[in-house]
Amino acid sequence: MHALALALLATGVSLLLGPVLGAVTWNATPFNPAAVPLAVRTPYLSVWLPQGTGTALNDQWAAFWNGDVAAWTGYVKVDGQTYTWMGAANLDNTTKATQKSLEFTSTQSIFTLTAGPIDLTATFLSPVEPSDLVNQSLPFSYLGVSVKSNDGNSHSVQVYTDITGEWITGVTTWTANWKTTTGKVLTHQLQLSTQALYEEVRDHIQYGSGYYSTLNTKGTTWQTGQDTVVREQFIGNGSLANTADNYFRPISYSWPVFGFSHDLGTVTSAATEPVVFVVGHVRDPAIQYVTKNNGRQERSILFWTKFKTVSSAISTFTNDYSNALARANAFDARVKADASKISSDYADVVALSVRQALGSIEITVSKKSGEYNKDDVLTFMKEISSDGNVNTVDVIFPAWPVFLYTNPALGKQLLAPLFEYQATGQYPNRWAVHDMGSSYPKAIGHNDGQDEAMQVEESGNMLIMTLSLAQKANDTTLIKKYYNLLDQWTQYLIEDSLIPALQLSTDDFAGRLANQTNLAIKGIVGIKAMSKIADIVGDHAKAKNYSDIATSYAQQWQILALSSDKTHLTLAYGNDSSWGLAYNLYADKLLNTSVFPQSVFDLRKYPSFQGLYLEFDTRLFTETKWYANHALAYGVPLDTRHTYTKSDWEIWTAGVVTSTSVRDVLVSSVRKYAADGKSSQPLGDWYETVDGSVKGFRARPVAGGHLALLVI
Ligand SMILES: *[C@@H]1O[C@H](CO)[C@@H](O)[C@H](O)[C@H]1NC(C)=O
Ligand SMILES: *[C@@H]1O[C@H](CO)[C@@H](O)[C@H](O)[C@H]1NC(C)=O
Ligand SMILES: *[C@@H]1O[C@H](CO)[C@@H](O)[C@H](O)[C@H]1NC(C)=O
Ligand SMILES: *[C@@H]1O[C@H](CO)[C@@H](O)[C@H](O)[C@H]1NC(C)=O
Ligand SMILES: *[C@@H]1O[C@H](CO)[C@@H](O)[C@H](O)[C@H]1NC(C)=O
Ligand SMILES: *[C@@H]1O[C@H](CO)[C@@H](O)[C@H](O)[C@H]1NC(C)=O
Ligand SMILES: *[C@@H]1O[C@H](CO)[C@@H](O)[C@H](O)[C@H]1NC(C)=O
Ligand SMILES: *[C@@H]1O[C@H](CO)[C@@H](O)[C@H](O)[C@H]1NC(C)=O
Numbered sequence: 001m002h003a004l005a006l007a008l009l010a011t012g013v014s015l016l017l018g019p020v021l022g023a024v025t026w027n028a029t030p031f032n033p034a035a036v037p038l039a040v041r042t043p044y045l046s047v048w049l050p051q052g053t054g055t056a057l058n059d060q061w062a063a064f065w066n067g068d069v070a071a072w073t074g075y076v077k078v079d080g081q082t083y084t085w086m087g088a089a090n091l092d093n094t095t096k097a098t099q100k101s102l103e104f105t106s107t108q109s110i111f112t113l114t115a116g117p118i119d120l121t122a123t124f125l126s127p128v129e130p131s132d133l134v135n136q137s138l139p140f141s142y143l144g145v146s147v148k149s150n151d152g153n154s155h156s157v158q159v160y161t162d163i164t165g166e167w168i169t170g171v172t173t174w175t176a177n178w179k180t181t182t183g184k185v186l187t188h189q190l191q192l193s194t195q196a197l198y199e200e201v202r203d204h205i206q207y208g209s210g211y212y213s214t215l216n217t218k219g220t221t222w223q224t225g226q227d228t229v230v231r232e233q234f235i236g237n238g239s240l241a242n243t244a245d246n247y248f249r250p251i252s253y254s255w256p257v258f259g260f261s262h263d264l265g266t267v268t269s270a271a272t273e274p275v276v277f278v279v280g281h282v283r284d285p286a287i288q289y290v291t292k293n294n295g296r297q298e299r300s301i302l303f304w305t306k307f308k309t310v311s312s313a314i315s316t317f318t319n320d321y322s323n324a325l326a327r328a329n330a331f332d333a334r335v336k337a338d339a340s341k342i343s344s345d346y347a348d349v350v351a352l353s354v355r356q357a358l359g360s361i362e363i364t365v366s367k368k369s370g371e372y373n374k375d376d377v378l379t380f381m382k383e384i385s386s387d388g389n390v391n392t393v394d395v396i397f398p399a400w401p402v403f404l405y406t407n408p409a410l411g412k413q414l415l416a417p418l419f420e421y422q423a424t425g426q427y428p429n430r431w432a433v434h435d436m437g438s439s440y441p442k443a444i445g446h447n448d449g450q451d452e453a454m455q456v457e458e459s460g461n462m463l464i465m466t467l468s469l470a471q472k473a474n475d476t477t478l479i480k481k482y483y484n485l486l487d488q489w490t491q492y493l494i495e496d497s498l499i500p501a502l503q504l505s506t507d508d509f510a511g512r513l514a515n516q517t518n519l520a521i522k523g524i525v526g527i528k529a530m531s532k533i534a535d536i537v538g539d540h541a542k543a544k545n546y547s548d549i550a551t552s553y554a555q556q557w558q559i560l561a562l563s564s565d566k567t568h569l570t571l572a573y574g575n576d577s578s579w580g581l582a583y584n585l586y587a588d589k590l591l592n593t594s595v596f597p598q599s600v601f602d603l604r605k606y607p608s609f610q611g612l613y614l615e616f617d618t619r620l621f622t623e624t625k626w627y628a629n630h631a632l633a634y635g636v637p638l639d640t641r642h643t644y645t646k647s648d649w650e651i652w653t654a655g656v657v658t659s660t661s662v663r664d665v666l667v668s669s670v671r672k673y674a675a676d677g678k679s680s681q682p683l684g685d686w687y688e689t690v691d692g693s694v695k696g697f698r699a700r701p702v703a704g705g706h707l708a709l710l711v712i
Contacts, residue, residue: 022403047065077235095115180224214277300372352703411471419482518581586655633691
C-alpha cells in the first residue's frame, strides 16, 4: 500500500501530493474545490480529498489537512466483480469505478460513482449542530453509502471500507495497538502504544484513540490485518473473516487496516438504505487550561456530560444517522437560502467555509468534585496551519461571523477563556493578549507577556467582539463580569490607536508598519464599542467620555488617513502612494456604531476599487478595464506592498462597499480563486490576486469570516 507515498518519501519529496491531472469527467456542484472536506469536525479529525484540477474519490488517498495521507478505502463487489470507489488501493481483480458527480453543501460532500451495473452514492456528512452544543462537540463524522442498479436488472452487492493507522498519528513508524468490539455496533479502536498527553507531532495529537464503527446488521463482517490480506479477503469472497490480527506493530509495517463489509443482498433500481460508517478521534482530557496562580486544569469534551462511555456516544451517533442527515439538510438549506440573497457565487463560498471554520474548535467542560460542571463550558480553537496557537484573538475575530450566524454562544465560549485568564492578573501587559497558548491543546497563557505582540489589533478585537455578542445574543454577562478589563484595554487604545506605533496587525506576514490607517480604524471603533458597553452597565459618564474621544479621533483620523489630494485612504499616514483594504470599517457596520461618516465608505476614495468600479460603470473610462481584468484577476490586493490578498478580508470589504456591483466582484473573485484548481489543499485564505495561486495557509478557521455578509 501507499507505494506512491512511500516512493515520494524515499526521494525526499513531501507527502503533499499534487493533483492527479486529467480532464474532469464528472458534474461538480457547485465546483471542484481545492480539497473536498470528507471528515472535518475537530483539529484532529480533519480529513480531505486533495482535489486540484480534478481528482476523483478513487484517484488518490484522502489526507489530513496538512497533506499527510489518511488512507480510507472503499470497494464494492457487484455480481462477483470488485470495484474501487474510494482510495488508491487498486489491487488485482479490481476495477476503478467511474465518478459521475461531486456535490458539496455546508455539511456534506456527496459523490456518485458508477461501478458497472450499479451506481454508488457516498455521502460524507460532518454535522454542524449549532443548536445543540453536545452534538456539536461529538468528534465523529459519518460516511453513508447507498447503491442502486443502473441497468434495470437486479445485482448481488457487497460494500467494503477500511481505515489505516494513519488516522492516529503523523509518524507512521510508530507502533499502534487495537481492538474490535462487537455487539449491535461494531467498533475498531486504535491508538498509539506510547501515548503523550497534550503533545502534537506534525499537527496530529499523540494520545487518545481513533474509532471506526458501523451497525452490526445482518450480513456485516469485520476484520483487522495487513492491508492486502484484509482487502483480498473481501475481493475474493465478498465478506470478511471476523478475525483480529493482534500482532501490534508500527503503522507502516505490513500496514494493518481496520475493515468492515456489508452484504446488501439483491439490489434493484431502488436506492438501498445507506449503510453507515462512523469515523472519529477521542482523547480525554482534551485541553490543558491555565488557572490562577499558574495552576493547570484538565478539560474534557462536552459530550462526556451526556455519555458515560465512548461506545455509548458512538452507538447513539451511529443510530442517529437519518435524523442527523435531516437536520443537516435543513441547516444546509437555510445557509444556502440566506447566502443566495447576496448571490449564488456567495452561497458557494459560504458552503465551502462552514465545516472548515467549525472544524477548528472543540467545546469543553471542567470537573468539580468529580462531576462535570455544566456551568463551565469553554470553547477552544486551533489556529490551524499558521502556527497552532490556542484561541488566537485575531483569528477568532475574522472567523467571528460564523459564530454570530450559527450560535453566538460559541463566540462567547471562545472569548471566555481569554477574559478569565487576563482577569487572574497573570498576563503582565495592559493590552489584550494575542492568544491562550503557543501550541494547541495547551491553553496555558503567556505569563511572561511574550506572546506575539498585536497591541491595538487584539485590544480592539476583544472590545468589538464583546459588544457584538451583547447585541446579537442579548448576553451582557461578559461585559458585566469583565468591565474593568475592557476599560483597561480601552485606555490603552486611547493612547495608541489614533497614532498607532510601529506594530503588527493581524496580517503579520506583511510585517510591522507605523501609523496603519486600517489598524487605527479598529482602535477607534474599539473605543466607541467601550462607550456602548459603558452605557449597558449604566456608566453613562464614561460612555459619553469615550464616545467623545472616538468621535474626535475619527475626525482627526480622516485628516491623517486621506491622501493629500483627498482622493483615497492611505495604507499608512502620510504615504500618498499607498493604499490598502480598509476592512476594519466592517466592524463599524457590524456594531452600528457609525463612528466613521458614510463618505469614508465611498468607493471613489479607494484607488484599489477604481479599476473594479470603472469596469462596472461603462460611463467612465473603459481603458482601466484592462487593470480590472488583468492585474486584479482574483480580487483586490490587500495593500500596495504586495499583490496578494486575504479571502476573509475580501469578503469583509464586500460588506463595507456601497456599490452592489463592486461587492459582487469581490465575492466572485474569492469564488473564482476557490474553484480555480491551482491547489490541492484545504481552502487557503492567503492568495495571489494576479494568478489565483495560494500564497500560504490552509484549512484555517478564518474561513468563518466568509459569512460576514450574513450578519450585517
Ligand atoms: C484474481 O482472480 C483470479 C481468478 O478468479 C484468481 O485466480 C486470483 O487468485 C485472483 N487474484 C487475487 C490477487 O485475488
Ligand atoms: C442531538 O443529537 C441527538 C442524538 O444524539 C438527537 O436525538 C437530537 O435531536 C439532537 N439535538 C438537536 C437539537 O438537534
Ligand atoms: C467466504 O464467505 C463465506 C460466507 O459468505 C464463508 O462461509 C467462507 O468461509 C468464506 N471463505 C473464506 C475463504 O473466508
Ligand atoms: C435582553 O435581556 C434582558 C435581560 O436578560 C431582557 O430583559 C430583555 O428582554 C432581553 N431583550 C431581548 C430583545 O431579548
Ligand atoms: C505617524 O503619524 C504622525 C502624525 O502624522 C507623525 O507625527 C509621526 O511621525 C508618524 N510616525 C511615523 C513612524 O511615521
Ligand atoms: C476620559 O477618559 C480618559 C482616558 O481614560 C481620561 O484620561 C480622561 O480624564 C477622561 N475624561 C473625563 C472627562 O472623564
Ligand atoms: C443604528 O443606529 C442608529 C443610530 O445611530 C439607529 O437609528 C438605528 O436604528 C440603528 N440600527 C440598528 C439596526 O440597530
Ligand atoms: C509608501 O508606500 C509604498 C507602497 O506601499 C511603498 O513602496 C513606499 O516604500 C512607502 N514609502 C514610505 C516612505 O514608507
